[in-house]
Amino acid sequence: MDYSNMSRLKINFQAIFVLKLTDMQTISSYNFEGKRALIRVDFNVPLDKVTFEVTDATRIIAAISTIKKVLNAGGSVVLMSHLGRPKNIPEDHLSLKNIVPEIEKQLGQKIQFASDCIGERAFEKSSNLKAGEVLLLENLRFHQREQKGDVGFAELLAKHGDVYINDAFGTAHRAHASTTIIAQFFPNDKMFGYLIEKEIESVDKVLNSHQKPLTAIVGGAKVSSKITIITKLLDKVDSLIIGGGMAYTFAKAMGGHVGNSLIENDFLETAREIMDKAKSKGVRLLIPIDTIAADEFSAAAATQLCDTNAIPDGWMGLDIGEKAIVAFTDEILNSKLILWNGPMGVFEMSKFQEGTKAIAYAVADATKKGAFSLVGGGDSVAAVNLFELAGAVSHVSTGGGAMLEYLEGIQLPGIAAILND
Numbered sequence: 522m523d524y525s526n527m528s529r530l531k532i533n534f535q536a537i538f539v540l541k542l543t544d545m546q547t548i549s550s551y552n553f554e555g556k557r558a559l560i561r562v563d564f565n566v567p568l569d570k571v572t573f574e575v576t577d578a579t580r581i582i583a584a585i586s587t588i589k590k591v592l593n594a595g596g597s598v599v600l601m602s603h604l605g606r607p608k609n610i611p612e613d614h615l616s617l618k619n620i621v622p623e624i625e626k627q628l629g630q631k632i633q634f635a636s637d638c639i640g641e642r643a644f645e646k647s648s649n650l651k652a653g654e655v656l657l658l659e660n661l662r663f664h665q666r667e668q669k670g671d672v673g674f675a676e677l678l679a680k681h682g683d684v685y686i687n688d689a690f691g692t693a694h695r696a697h698a699s700t701t702i703i704a705q706f707f708p709n710d711k712m713f714g715y716l717i718e719k720e721i722e723s724v725d726k727v728l729n730s731h732q733k734p735l736t737a738i739v740g741g742a743k744v745s746s747k748i749t750i751i752t753k754l755l756d757k758v759d760s761l762i763i764g765g766g767m768a769y770t771f772a773k774a775m776g777g778h779v780g781n782s783l784i785e786n787d788f789l790e791t792a793r794e795i796m797d798k799a800k801s802k803g804v805r806l807l808i809p810i811d812t813i814a815a816d817e818f819s820a821a822a823a824t825q826l827c828d829t830n831a832i833p834d835g836w837m838g839l840d841i842g843e844k845a846i847v848a849f850t851d852e853i854l855n856s857k858l859i860l861w862n863g864p865m866g867v868f869e870m871s872k873f874q875e876g877t878k879a880i881a882y883a884v885a886d887a888t889k890k891g892a893f894s895l896v897g898g899g900d901s902v903a904a905v906n907l908f909e910l911a912g913a914v915s916h917v918s919t920g921g922g923a924m925l926e927y928l929e930g931i932q933l934p935g936i937a938a939i940l941n942d
C-alpha cells in the first residue's frame with residue numbers, strides 16, 4: 522500500500538479524523554533493518570481441552586505474512602496476544618506456551634518464549650533479539666492491567682519494541698493496553714499489519730467505492746442487535762436483504778401471521794420505520810417470501826414450507842424457503858458489491874441450513890463474476906467456513922464484534938490510536 526492510498530483510507534474513516542495528509546508509516550514502506558517490531562496479534566485460538574494443542578490455526582496463519590515481512594526486511598519480532606479469559610492470574614491451559622509449536626510450524630522456524638510479558642527475563646530476551654529471531658510473550662491477560670488499559674503497563678510493554686504494529690483486528694474495538702494505549706509510546710513508529718490493512722480496505726471498498734449495485738444481506742437472530750447497522754446501511758445500499766429470525770418481526774410489522782416464530786414485539790415500530798426509510802431512499806428491501814417452518818426448535822422437528830406471512834400457530838420459521846432463495850440469489854448475482862452479516866436460518870442444524878448455504882453459494886458465484894464481497898461478523902463467517910467457501914469470497918473478516926462496530930461507523934480505539942497523531 523502506498524501513502525496516497527493510506528491518506529484516502531484516513532479520509533474515508535467516517536470523517537472522524539483530521540483531514541490532512543500525514544507522513545504515517547505503513548508496513549510496506551517502513552525500514553525494519555535492525556529494528557525490533559512489537560506486534561499485537563490475535564492468537565486467541567481454540568485449544569484441545571486435554572492436550573492444549575491448537576485445534577484451529579486460522580488466526581496464526583493469518584498473522585504470518587506480517588511477521589515474515591519484518592523478518593525478511595532484517596528486523597526481529599516480539600509477538601504479544603491474549604488467549605481466552607483468564608481471571609487475571611496465570612492459568613496453565615491459557616498459557617501461550619501451548620501454541621509455540623503451532624507458530625513454529627506455520628512460520629517454519631524456532632521461536633523463543635517469555636513466561637511473563639513484563640518480567641525481567643522477558644526484557645532480557647527482547648533486548649537480546651537478533652535480526653530474524655522471534656519472541657512470543659506470555660498471555661497479556663494474566664495481568665488485569667491489560668484490559669483496564671493501564672498506561673504504566675502499556676509503557677512497560679512498549680519497551681519490548683522499537684516499532685509497534687497492530688495486526689489484531691478482533692480486539693481493535695477495545696481500548697486495552699496492548700491494542701490502543703501503547704501506541705502513544707511510538708509516535709513516529711506505529712502502523713497496521715497486513716491483516717488490519719486488509720480489513721480497513723475491504724470495508725472502505727464496500728461502503729465508499731460507489732460501485733453499484735451494492736447489496737447488504739443481514740441475517741441472524743434479532744432485529745435489536747442489528748438495528749444500528751441496518752439503519753447505517755440504508756444510507757449506502759441499493760438493496761437490503763433481510764433473513765434469519767429478524768425477518769419475522771418485519772413480516773409481523775407488515776401484518777403477516779408468523780405463528781410461533783422469533784418475534785421482538787418492542788421492535789415492530791422500528792421495523793416499520795426501517796421499511797419507510799428504505800422506501801423513501803429508494804432501497805429495495807427484500808424479506809423472505811416463504812419459510813421453512815418447524816413444529817419445535819429442534820433438529821428432529823417436523824417441517825413444512827409456507828408463506829412467511831401465513832405461518833400456522835404452533836409453527837416457527839427457522840429458515841428461508843425456496844422462493845426466497847431464488848429472489849435473494851437473483852439480487853446477489855446482480856450486485857457489484859456485497860456485504861453479508863448473519864445467517865438466513867438456524868444453520869447449526871442441517872435441516873435449516875439450506876437457505877444460508879444457498880446464499881453463501883450465491884455470494885461466491887457473484888464474486889466469481891467480478892463482484893467484491895465482504896463477509897463480516899460472527900455467524901456468517903462460521904457459515905462460509907462450514908460450506909468451505911471462505912476462499913471463494915473476496916474477504917472474510919477476522920473481527921466479529923470489531924467488524925460490526927466498524928461498519929456501524931463507530932470509531933475503533935485500536936484503529937484511531939494508529940491513525941491519530
Ligand code: AMP
Pocket residue numbers: 740741742743746764765766767783838839840862863864865866867868869899900901
Ligand atoms: P446473530 O449472532 O444475531 O447473527 O445470530 C445468529 C444466530 O441466529 C444463529 O445462531 C442462528 O441459529 C440464529 N437464527 C437464524 N435464523 C433464526 C430463526 N429463524 N429463528 C431463530 N434463530 C435464528
